[in-house]
Amino acid sequence: MLKLYHRQILQEALENKVDSRALEIITEANLNQDALRGQIGHDEYHFDNNAFKESYAYIEKNRAKIQTALKGGDLEEAWAAFGRLSHTAQDFYAHSNYISLWLAQFDGDTAPLPADVEHAEQVIITSEKLQSGKLYYPLEILSYIPALKKYVMPYLPKDSHAWMNIDSPEQGRKFDYAFMAAVKRTEDEWHKTLSDLSQEEIHAFCHTNQKK
Numbered sequence: 001m002l003k004l005y006h007r008q009i010l011q012e013a014l015e016n017k018v019d020s021r022a023l024e025i026i027t028e029a030n031l032n033q034d035a036l037r038g039q040i041g042h043d044e045y046h047f048d049n050n051a052f053k054e055s056y057a058y059i060e061k062n063r064a065k066i067q068t069a070l071k072g073g074d075l076e077e078a079w080a081a082f083g084r085l086s087h088t089a090q091d092f093y094a095h096s097n098y099i100s101l102w103l104a105q106f107d108g109d110t111a112p113l114p115a116d117v118e119h120a121e122q123v124i125i126t127s128e129k130l131q132s133g134k135l136y137y138p139l140e141i142l143s144y145i146p147a148l149k150k151y152v153m154p155y156l157p158k159d160s161h162a163w164m165n166i167d168s169p170e171q172g173r174k175f176d177y178a179f180m181a182a183v184k185r186t187e188d189e190w191h192k193t194l195s196d197l198s199q200e201e202i203h204a205f206c207h208t209n210q211k212k
């Protein structure tokens with residue numbers, strides 16, 4: 001997903017749950033996952049290349065880091081770890097065909113509105129039809145360059161990231177569903193993270209009683 005949308009998703013999901021400093025550090029770490037060094041060789045950051053198992057493991061690895069960081073009093077690292085795991089969780093909807101499979105249950109006009117998207121349908125999550133975009137280098141990289149995109153796309157297979165991604169409104173109405181699903185998933189990840197913490201840790205992590 002483009003940075004602008006990761007930022008908006010976090011804002012919608014978390015603005016009433018944490019203070020602005022915590023949200024800023026979470027957001028910075030989330031966006032950082034799309035820096036070049038996080039793009040190549042890190043399918044698990046973005047649910048790319050069908051790295052489902054690895055991506056789920058990456059989310060849990062970061063959730064464990066939150067606890068360790070809080071125990072050591074390192075609030076910034078705790079927020080950064082949530083930023084990283086939320087990036088992966090959000091990319092699930094932008095880089096897999098989950099939204100397409102979900103919408104395929106409805107005939108054309110009968111699909112619910114994006115706000116009513118069901119983001120955690122187990123039948124789809126565990127379906128063997130679920131797949132995520134493959135990265136075909138170097139063509140994939142060239143497809144990011146606007147002037148070259150139209151020449152490169154015909155040479156990329158339909159199961160490529162370039163064809164499958166729903167990273168921005170350019171991909172049409174599916175983007176609205178991916179966006180809303182990512183907001184709901186971020187809220188879920190937040191609650192799941194808090195459920196592992198003590199009251200004291202929750203207080204520190206949410207930072208709601210501190211001055212900026």
Ligand SMILES: [Zn+2]
Nearest residue numbers: 001034046091
């Ligand atoms: Zn990403």
